Amino acid sequence: xxxxxxxxxxxxxxRQMIDAAVRVFSRSGYHTAxxxxxxxxxxxxxxxxxxxxxxxxxxxxxxxxxxxDRVVEAVRAAVHPGEPPELGLWSALRVFxxxxxDNRDSWAVLYQQARAQSxxxxxxxxxxxxxVIDEITAMVVAGTRLPGGERIVSERxxxxxxxxxxxxxxxxxDWLLEHPEESADSLVERVVNLALVGVERYNTGDIPPP
Amino acid sequence: xxxxxxxxxxxxxxRQMIDAAVRVFSRSGYHTAxxxxxxxxxxxxxxxxxxxxxxxxxxxxxxxxxxxDRVVEAVRAAVHPGEPPELGLWSALRVFxxxxxDNRDSWAVLYQQARAQSxxxxxxxxxxxxxVIDEITAMVVAGTRLPGGERIVSERxxxxxxxxxxxxxxxxxDWLLEHPEESADSLVERVVNLALVGVERYNTGDIPPP
Numbered sequence: 001x002x003x004x005x006x007x008x009x010x011x012x013x014x015r016q017m018i019d020a021a022v023r024v025f026s027r028s029g030y031h032t033a034x035x036x037x038x039x040x041x042x043x044x045x046x047x048x049x050x051x052x053x054x055x056x057x058x059x060x061x062x063x064x065x066x067x068x069d070r071v072v073e074a075v076r077a078a079v080h081p082g083e084p085p086e087l088g089l090w091s092a093l094r095v096f097x098x099x100x101x102d103n104r105d106s107w108a109v110l111y112q113q114a115r116a117q118s119x120x121x122x123x124x125x126x127x128x129x130x131x132v133i134d135e136i137t138a139m140v141v142a143g144t145r146l147p148g149g150e151r152i153v154s155e156r157x158x159x160x161x162x163x164x165x166x167x168x169x170x171x172x173x174d175w176l177l178e179h180p181e182e183s184a185d186s187l188v189e190r191v192v193n194l195a196l197v198g199v200e201r202y203n204t205g206d207i208p209p210p
Numbered sequence: 211x212x213x214x215x216x217x218x219x220x221x222x223x224x225r226q227m228i229d230a231a232v233r234v235f236s237r238s239g240y241h242t243a244x245x246x247x248x249x250x251x252x253x254x255x256x257x258x259x260x261x262x263x264x265x266x267x268x269x270x271x272x273x274x275x276x277x278x279d280r281v282v283e284a285v286r287a288a289v290h291p292g293e294p295p296e297l298g299l300w301s302a303l304r305v306f307x308x309x310x311x312d313n314r315d316s317w318a319v320l321y322q323q324a325r326a327q328s329x330x331x332x333x334x335x336x337x338x339x340x341x342v343i344d345e346i347t348a349m350v351v352a353g354t355r356l357p358g359g360e361r362i363v364s365e366r367x368x369x370x371x372x373x374x375x376x377x378x379x380x381x382x383x384d385w386l387l388e389h390p391e392e393s394a395d396s397l398v399e400r401v402v403n404l405a406l407v408g409v410e411r412y413n414t415g416d417i418p419p420p
Contacts, residue, residue, distance in 0.1 A: 084411070087417065152407060156400075163381045167379070167382065168377045168378050170377050171373045174373070197362060203413065
């Protein structure tokens with residue numbers, strides 16, 4: 001007898017498992033959660049989860065991968081080629097904050113757990129960060145090339161800008177998660193205003209040029 | 211018979227052990243290093259290290275504490291009350307980068323190991339970050355108060371600025387450690403130039419106001 005479940009393509013089955021795993025890890029935490037809990041939440045037998053994803057560790061790694069893909073995809077979709085990179089950075093920041101605000105529990109647990117759990121998971125998170133940094137660098141490089149092909153910002157400086165953006169975003173996400181009364185949009189507005197205060201103070205000479 | 215070593219005050223003895231431990235952990239890594247190695251490097255007997263600092267874990271925690279104190283102290287000394295907070299931020303960034311550049315190996319190993327090793331050590335690092343964030347927030351709050359007592363930047367926004375600064379600094383330190391051909395000063399110069407390019411582009415209308 002072949003049940004409906006058994007006919008699902010591997011990809012769909014895996015997605016179901018990872019969906020369930022994200023929920024279970026978020027609710028219970030990595031240490032407390034068991035492969036059995038994930039199997040139960042996914043409506044799949046425990047041996048099947050082992051056949052597909054091997055171990056709790058590999059399951060958790062798959063969760064990090066999948067969630068990282070989702071973030072990278074969301075950020076990439078927010079940026080439009082040809083627009084000034086500053087606008088791209090604001091859009092990317094806004095989309096990133098919204099993504100986390102909309103997935104608050106899951107993000108907090110997955111990301112914070114991943115960082116704290118072990119060196120192996122930290123590496124997965126670091127790899128995801130690298131992908132985002134590369135995306136932002138490419139965007140800044142593309143957006144600051146003059147029509148003649150010259151660059152306003154060198155490739156190295158574009159990389160630095162990307163590092164600043166990701167570091168700031170990372171740090172602000174922690175703040176956003178500590179302040180549920182704030183929204184992604186209110187946070188971006190605060191950041192934009194701070195930038196404008198800085199520009200204003202520079203223009204009026206309140207800050208001496210460095 | 212009382213040797214010269216035994217007459218040292220506890221504080222001095224502890225400092226010697228922590229100095230030695232920082233060197234040993236940096237060279238060998240947390241897992242490989244043993245309390246014996248630290249004792250040998252400090253010229254102190256192994257039982258004595260246990261009496262003073264308990265265990266390898268407590269020894270490593272003491273190293274994190276001490277190195278964090280040194281960073282906080284260096285950053286604090288770079289900031290002068292009453293100066294515009296932007297200048298304070300640049301000085302703090304420069305001093306922080308210099309500190310890490312001058313202690314490249316020790317920082318890379320201690321900080322990166324501390325983050326990757328265990329949740330307990332991550333918490334120590336997080337606590338040190340919080341102290342730096344509080345310092346910067348206080349500096350921004352103090353530096354953006356108008357003579358009448360009004361504020362240019364709310365306390366909440368000052369906190370956000372501090373989060374941006376620490377996140378960016380954290381992220382840039384990783385970059386600096388990956389680029390030994392750069393110096394702390396060249397990195398700060400790049401960051402300042404990027405800020406100026408942004409201001410210039412805003413002023414000339416290359417970036418539409420948000």
